Amino acid sequence: MLEFKDINIKFADKVLFNNFNIKVRAGEKVLLNAPSGSGKSTLFRAFLGFQRINSGEIIFDGKKLAKNTLNYFRQNSCYVSQDVDLRNEVVSELLKEIFSYKCNKNTTIEQRKVKELFSYFDLQEDMFTKNVKELSGGERQRLGLIICILLNRKIWLLDEVTSGLDKKMKEKVVEFILKSDKTVIIISHDSDWVKNEMLRIVRW
Amino acid sequence: METGNLTIISLIKIGILIIPILILNKYFRIKLNKKIFYAFSRMIIQLTLVGIFLQYIFDLDSPLINTLYLLFMMTVASFSAINKCSLDWKKYVLPILLAFFLPNIVMIFYFNKFVVNLNNVFDTQYFIPIAGMLLGNSLSGIIIGVNNFYSSIKENEKKYFYVLSISANKLEALRPYFRQAILVSNNPTLASIETMGLVALPGMMTGQILGGVVPIVAIKYQIAIMIAVFIVRYFSLILAIFLTGYKAFDEYDVLIE
Numbered sequence: 001m002l003e004f005k006d007i008n009i010k011f012a013d014k015v016l017f018n019n020f021n022i023k024v025r026a027g028e029k030v031l032l033n034a035p036s037g038s039g040k041s042t043l044f045r046a047f048l049g050f051q052r053i054n055s056g057e058i059i060f061d062g063k064k065l066a067k068n069t070l071n072y073f074r075q076n077s078c079y080v081s082q083d084v085d086l087r088n089e090v091v092s093e094l095l096k097e098i099f100s101y102k103c104n105k106n107t108t109i110e111q112r113k114v115k116e117l118f119s120y121f122d123l124q125e126d127m128f129t130k131n132v133k134e135l136s137g138g139e140r141q142r143l144g145l146i147i148c149i150l151l152n153r154k155i156w157l158l159d160e161v162t163s164g165l166d167k168k169m170k171e172k173v174v175e176f177i178l179k180s181d182k183t184v185i186i187i188s189h190d191s192d193w194v195k196n197e198m199l200r201i202v203r204w
Numbered sequence: 205m206e207t208g209n210l211t212i213i214s215l216i217k218i219g220i221l222i223i224p225i226l227i228l229n230k231y232f233r234i235k236l237n238k239k240i241f242y243a244f245s246r247m248i249i250q251l252t253l254v255g256i257f258l259q260y261i262f263d264l265d266s267p268l269i270n271t272l273y274l275l276f277m278m279t280v281a282s283f284s285a286i287n288k289c290s291l292d293w294k295k296y297v298l299p300i301l302l303a304f305f306l307p308n309i310v311m312i313f314y315f316n317k318f319v320v321n322l323n324n325v326f327d328t329q330y331f332i333p334i335a336g337m338l339l340g341n342s343l344s345g346i347i348i349g350v351n352n353f354y355s356s357i358k359e360n361e362k363k364y365f366y367v368l369s370i371s372a373n374k375l376e377a378l379r380p381y382f383r384q385a386i387l388v389s390n391n392p393t394l395a396s397i398e399t400m401g402l403v404a405l406p407g408m409m410t411g412q413i414l415g416g417v418v419p420i421v422a423i424k425y426q427i428a429i430m431i432a433v434f435i436v437r438y439f440s441l442i443l444a445i446f447l448t449g450y451k452a453f454d455e456y457d458v459l460i461e
Contacts, residue, residue: 048369049456067455074372085362087380101371151370 001026007056029184033203040187044157075103079157084144092128117146137164155183162190267326274335278304281343288347299447307439338436345437346444349389374457389441
């Protein structure tokens, strides 16, 4: 499904990855566990083409990341970044915009599904009329996750999506993600993930 | 109404009124006198040169010379815009030059032919001043808009990446920054159009009236030129963003530093 093969990434002052390898099978849930600053987020960025690799290959569904396959990578993955970088906009407008993008037009969002997700993740419906700026970190994380779920793509790249949530909510989010049929790669320092057996942990 | 021609003496008469300011600055220890000397000397030298040059061009009244002069002004404007936007001139001189060239050339000929109804669209008396007004506005429009466009993408890089990751489409991801740039560049023009005549008389109109034109004709020119200015400013900026945008992003849609 996904393979990072002999990846080398160097910055001016340090070597981030030296012949790094990882393979992820379809449906697998993988937790990347490494100290801060060791380049976990950089791997996600490399997958999406935001960070160039010095050498190596990133292969997704048999396609090697390059100019002509880049859109396949982006269209079939969903990335929730550490700070959930949503543009400041009224939430309902933002959702409307996201689902009006050409590649999302065929993804229908059912109101029922949205409501279900909102109540599962304990979000109030008046959030739709709020500005993204007014949301708390935890609310933003859950909104980012809901967008990711609604987009219904093959692979999820989740960067610290539980850091701003309380204990109970962390457990709910972890449970939801591990139960999904998607391929999921997770970056997190939360212990709630580690104790789970369904999860493959990759350390370096 | 006869125009009183200003003499050197007239200029000195207005000039001596600056002296009290120089004295006050000295008294209050406001560090402005050096700047005043510098600014006014520069203005006098520049305008004198331009005056001599314009007189020469008016006497010649040659389509070729006028066109060359317009191209020269556009080149200067392009370099000025590239400089103010901190762009790499080797890479962007052609896109920016085109962004100035297309809307301004079309407008100047349209304006002279169909609005003023000139037989000779190169008539120096119209060609040079109108081109100057249009170009000046294109310049400020491009500087404000292009700067805003690229700096807000840079500042919001992560947000741009996020949208790019879920839309997989550079144009869709750039749309908000494009909208914002157009707004920021057009708002000042619209604000000044809105208050035109109430707060201050526009410069061109004042000049025309002082030059002996009746006010009713002067306002018609003012209205026509403001519309022309607005249109040219709008299209110059759109072109500037589109044409530079081709070169500003790498093949993975990431803004090249």
